Amino acid sequence: MSFSPPPPPVFAGENYNIWAVKMKTYLQAHDLWNVLQNDAELPPLRANPTIAQIRQHNEDCAKKYKAMSCLQSGVSDVIFTRIMACDTPKEAWDKLKVEFQGSDKTRQINLRRDFENLRRKDSETIKQYADKIMATVNNIRLLGDDFSDQRVVEKVITTLPEKYE
Template sequence: MEANTTHIIPPPVFDGEEYDLWVARMTTHLEALDLWELIEEDYAVWPLPENPTVAQLKNHKESKTRKAKARACLFSSISKIIFTRIMNLNSVKDIWDYLKSEYQGSEQTKGMKALNLAREFEMQSMKETKTIKSYADKLLSIANKVRLLSKDFSDERIVQKILVIVHEKYESKISSSEESKDLSNITLGELVNALQAQEQRRMMRHEEAVQGVFHIKAQNSRGGKDKKNNKWKKKKPAESSNKQQNDTFSPCPHCKNQTTLKKMLVEA
């Protein structure tokens, strides 16, 4: 029974950039569809003989269908501009070889690409805003591009780059790693995980310190409001007392009684 391949996601469309990356993904894609042998060694589909058998008819149809599937797969994985260059090529192998000669280039060209990538690798520096993970991912991405050109690029070289360029704030962790394990044998994953753990602890301490500052500011702000309210409460009774005194006449010289202005006006 033919395998169900409807769940296989096609590779991204090749637009002329990062050919080696596209080849790696396309190779796996064709192998999953059982079509890679058409790239390695194409075969011819011979005409059917007179009065073919059922088996001959079946094999002939399957051979034509597989070649059509492989061709359609390549056509659907390239941009429109590139398609116009290879649409007249009938053989799947001819299409593959054309793309290889056009975009991969000679060994000399591959060597120059690898050299430029090596220079880019050496120029990478870790900025204060970058995390250990993002910096390591950038270095690994460049290394993988070199590897796609069939050039050797070891993880040890990435480890050495990180150890040399890493910030001073990680030196304590590197020193402790030297005491517990030989750094010449540490893997890239172990180094990144160790430095990332220290980075996360520093971030947590920084967040706690920031929260503490905000808490102190909030307390000071509430304390200032309380002082202002207490001052207003003390001032308000005095003002009320002064107002009451202003509304009261001095004692009468004859009866010695204090009569409010309001009462005198009512009696008058």
């Protein structure tokens, strides 16, 4: 059975963290994520290579361009202009991360503050409120912060009105 993944997710400038997770999975599905992580130049072919070695070298060289193509296809034209001068997929990925994610530490602090300040509005259902909490928690977790389910439950319990006790 063959698997044909959908086209790459397109990043238009909003929800960078969600796009980054989807793009990472997309690149992994195409066996290109290692290229992005290992930004090393390929060594030249040694003298008198075999046909298999030449093919392998050519495939390895092409992966860099395939990964770059995926990244370029995965951003809107406005975002593309910011990475079009990048020479490697890693350089493009890092540029997008710095510009749209900012400092992980700063984002963690801001998201934790947002979490602490969340309160249920009278017009919100419990589900809407829980969804809002989980969206914030998932963004915190996307940044690699260990955020326990117990803390989430405590937040819900302590911020609901007394009538829900």
